[in-house]
Amino acid sequence: MTEVKKLVLTHYEKLQVRGLLDEVIKEPGMTNQYSFMEKAVLYAQELPRSIRKVFYDFKRKEEFAALLVSGNPVLRHGAGATPKGYIELEEDYCLSDAKILHGLYGSLLGEGIGFTSQRGGSLYNNIIPFEGYGCIANSSSGSVLDFGFHVEDAFHPARPEYLGLVCMRNDERAATVLSSIDGIKLREEEMNVLFESRFRISHNPIHNTSDVVEENAQTILFGHRDAPYVKINAATLDVGEYEGIERQALEKLLNHFSENRVTLILEQADCVFIDNYRCVHARDSFNANYGGGARWLSRVVFASSLRKSREMRDSVDTRAINA
Numbered sequence: 001m002t003e004v005k006k007l008v009l010t011h012y013e014k015l016q017v018r019g020l021l022d023e024v025i026k027e028p029g030m031t032n033q034y035s036f037m038e039k040a041v042l043y044a045q046e047l048p049r050s051i052r053k054v055f056y057d058f059k060r061k062e063e064f065a066a067l068l069v070s071g072n073p074v075l076r077h078g079a080g081a082t083p084k085g086y087i088e089l090e091e092d093y094c095l096s097d098a099k100i101l102h103g104l105y106g107s108l109l110g111e112g113i114g115f116t117s118q119r120g121g122s123l124y125n126n127i128i129p130f131e132g133y134g135c136i137a138n139s140s141s142g143s144v145l146d147f148g149f150h151v152e153d154a155f156h157p158a159r160p161e162y163l164g165l166v167c168m169r170n171d172e173r174a175a176t177v178l179s180s181i182d183g184i185k186l187r188e189e190e191m192n193v194l195f196e197s198r199f200r201i202s203h204n205p206i207h208n209t210s211d212v213v214e215e216n217a218q219t220i221l222f223g224h225r226d227a228p229y230v231k232i233n234a235a236t237l238d239v240g241e242y243e244g245i246e247r248q249a250l251e252k253l254l255n256h257f258s259e260n261r262v263t264l265i266l267e268q269a270d271c272v273f274i275d276n277y278r279c280v281h282a283r284d285s286f287n288a289n290y291g292g293g294a295r296w297l298s299r300v301v302f303a304s305s306l307r308k309s310r311e312m313r314d315s316v317d318t319r320a321i322n323a
């Protein structure tokens with residue numbers, strides 16, 4: 001039920017993509033994440049039509065839980081040492097070719113967004129295990145503990161439709177786990193309860209929120225009842241706090257996710273886009289190589305419309321949503 005669409009670039013597509021990347025990188029300012037994202041949608045239209053078609057079908061048809069793109073002509077000289085901190089917070093933070101290509105692909109699905117509560121509204125977030133964070137639950141900088149199933153930014157009304165990751169390094173072969181809600185079997189009263197505003201959805205530690213979002217009394221399901229969308233953070237959910245039909249429905253949903261999970265081992269330069277309305281994701285614990293050889297992913301999330309979040313952004317120009 002959790003199906004991943006795999007796209008491997010052909011020789012010809014690689015040449016075209018590399019040509020476009022060289023052109024983008026040559027333009028002044030394009031390695032700055034904010035300047036780049038303002039032009040990413042424009043440049044993305046110059047990716048080969050065969051690639052754009054796969055992305056459009058992924059978005060339009062909602063058949064696949066995720067889209068994995070491999071064979072990307074980037075990181076030809078390697079990724080460099082894994083950073084020791086959150087480099088996206090530095091003034092001169094510079095995007096590599098892999099991150100630029102990832103941003104172009106994602107811009108075929110929507111607009112890159114950030115949250116004011118997450119690393120200063122940075123659009124790109126580096127996901128790296130740090131020794132001091134090893135045992136912090138549900139942290140993107142952790143590794144020792146499982147990071148449970150969650151929808152990215154599930155707590156927030158402006159949560160993105162797509163979660164994008166590009167793999168800079170994964171020598172530990174840590175698995176990215178996915179599970180789709182497709183095929184969920186619920187009794188009518190279970191479905192009803194999950195469509196009601198009766199559940200708490202909390203934020204993960206990466207968000208340093210200012211409590212502008214009401215995390216209590218949220219629905220878990222939304223959209224159409226024949227093929228519902230989901231927002232849940234099982235990583236912070238205590239099923240024991242619920243009883244009766246609420247608990248029964250939650251347990252059924254979580255069992256569905258466990259039974260339908262698939263694992264991806266991302267290779268260097270792989271780009272993956274997860275449907276964040278139909279799919280939860282998780283990361284199992286792993287033995288991290290701390291330091292320059294540590295697992296290193298870069299994440300950007302994409303929303304189909306910036307306008308929908310306008311009331312939660314301080315200006316038209318900013319992509320950082322208040323949280």
Ligand SMILES: [Fe+2]
Pocket residue numbers: 150151152281
């Ligand atoms: Fe996540």
